Amino acid sequence: MSLTRQTAVPPRALAFVWGGIGNMVMALPMLAALRNNAALCVVAQKSAMLDLVDDGAFDRPLALDADEYRGIAGKVRLARELRERRADFAISSVPAPRRFAALALLAGARRVGEVPATDGARHIVHRNLAQLGRVGTVQGGPDYSLLHRGDAAPALRSLGIAEGEDIVGIFMGAGHPLRRWPGDRVEVVAHALAEQYRVVVLADPGDTEAGRMTGRVSMFGGPLRQKLGLLAACRLFIGANTGLTHCAAALGVPTLELAGPTDPAVYGALGRRVAVVRGGAACAPCYRSGNRYGCRRRPAPCMESITVGRVLAAAESLLSDRP
Numbered sequence: 001m002s003l004t005r006q007t008a009v010p011p012r013a014l015a016f017v018w019g020g021i022g023n024m025v026m027a028l029p030m031l032a033a034l035r036n037n038a039a040l041c042v043v044a045q046k047s048a049m050l051d052l053v054d055d056g057a058f059d060r061p062l063a064l065d066a067d068e069y070r071g072i073a074g075k076v077r078l079a080r081e082l083r084e085r086r087a088d089f090a091i092s093s094v095p096a097p098r099r100f101a102a103l104a105l106l107a108g109a110r111r112v113g114e115v116p117a118t119d120g121a122r123h124i125v126h127r128n129l130a131q132l133g134r135v136g137t138v139q140g141g142p143d144y145s146l147l148h149r150g151d152a153a154p155a156l157r158s159l160g161i162a163e164g165e166d167i168v169g170i171f172m173g174a175g176h177p178l179r180r181w182p183g184d185r186v187e188v189v190a191h192a193l194a195e196q197y198r199v200v201v202l203a204d205p206g207d208t209e210a211g212r213m214t215g216r217v218s219m220f221g222g223p224l225r226q227k228l229g230l231l232a233a234c235r236l237f238i239g240a241n242t243g244l245t246h247c248a249a250a251l252g253v254p255t256l257e258l259a260g261p262t263d264p265a266v267y268g269a270l271g272r273r274v275a276v277v278r279g280g281a282a283c284a285p286c287y288r289s290g291n292r293y294g295c296r297r298r299p300a301p302c303m304e305s306i307t308v309g310r311v312l313a314a315a316e317s318l319l320s321d322r323p
Contacts, residue, residue: 013038013135014087014109016100017049020175021224021243022267023124024049025250027093029142030128031058034091034135041085043103051224052247053146060085082107089135094127123266142270144250150228159218161198168193168315169231169248171202171239178261178293178300179240188308189238190217193315197235202227202244236318238311240303245269254318258311260302261295262287273321277314280305 013034017027024044034040039059044050047063062081069078082103090104091113104111113131122130125142161167172186190199194216203221220230228247231237237248237255241262249255249271257269259278263285268276278284279302286294286302295301 011038011088012086013040014043014082014085014090014104014107015040016043016045016090016092016096016103018045018093018095018097018100020046021049021052022175022241022246023093024052025144025147025243025246026124026270027128028052028144028146028250029125030091030093030132032143032146033129033132035146041087043082048224051148052228053148057146079106091131091135094124094131121266123268123270125270142250147247147250148225148228149232149251150225150230152226152229152233155220155222155226155230156233158222159200159220161200161218166197166235167230167233168197168199168319169202169234169237169253170199171237171242171244173202173204173244174240174242176293177298178295179242179303180299181240181258181303181306182299185306185308185311187217189311189315192308192312197319200230200234202230236315238315241267241269249274254321256311256314256318258303258306259285260300260306261285261293273318275314275318277306277310279303 015031015034017024031040031042042058042061044061044063046065050061050063068074083106085107087107087109089112090107090109092100101111113134156163170186170190172180172183174180190201193199199217200220201217203219220227227244231244231248231253232251234248234253237245237253239245239248240258241264245255245257246269249269252272254273255269255271257264257274257276259268259276261284264276264278267287281302283295284302
């Protein structure tokens with residue numbers, strides 16, 4: 001089936017996206033291309049992933065973690081709603097879990113686009129885009145135009161930051177503890193940069209390390225869309241390989257990624273101005289798809305090997321290089 005054929009009614013596509021916020025960002029270029037050529041319904045593993053795009057971006061999107069899909073009755077409702085989308089084909093972000101096949105079957109849609117495991121050395125964004133050839137559309141470069149730019153005003157007001165101030169954003173969290181940089185080093189970097197810039201440390205609700213930030217360093221733990229707005233206003237963002245790092249890079253913000261167990265060539269943030277400080281442990285990278293890590297140590301030696309000095313030097317390099 002070609003997405004470029006001339007028909008009165010465009011084909012209907014059902015796109016499944018797995019993982020979290022970072023995975024959703026890496027799927028956005030694929031989704032943008034599909035949306036240009038088909039009526040697109042997106043099925044996200046987590047509801048927060050849908051907050052990354054405008055509310056009307058997709059045709060009746062679904063979130064698999066929604067309360068109404070819990071239990072046996074919920075699964076029956078999900079199957080019914082998938083079929084109501086009347087999709088011509090179903091496609092998945094990579095790597096696709098086994099349940100993608102079952103959900104596509106429930107939807108009555110033909111599965112397309114799985115990328116062979118031998119393609120695993122390519123970046124996830126490009127692996128997702130490579131699937132488009134299987135449905136007859138031409139893959140372009142990464143297009144993040146679907147990413148919501150958020151609303152910075154409420155966050156800036158709550159932090160007392162005037163429009164136009166140079167902001168450095170830092171996020172200490174990560175989807176897995178092995179990807180976190182030690183909190184005491186985050187604190188040192190934040191206070192060092194606060195001597196010249198307004199520093200905002202973004203935190204998840206209930207983050208215990210966030211409370212250690214004091215003085216000239218502000219904290220912000222508001223909703224995701226306000227965080228996106230704050231990111232877009234930053235002159236620099238620093239983070240580990242995590243969802244907000246992918247968001248910052250996709251928004252065009254100069255981004256410094258601290259990479260330990262994950263390989264930035266496959267899972268790293270992509271953007272116009274991205275620098276990477278990598279851990280020096282011989283065992284890194286050890287991450288494999290399916291949230292599998294080869295390391296059992298806490299904290300991870302690869303993240304511990306990233307020094308404050310290296311991070312500050314890389315940050316100053318990005319800050320001094322105005323576009």
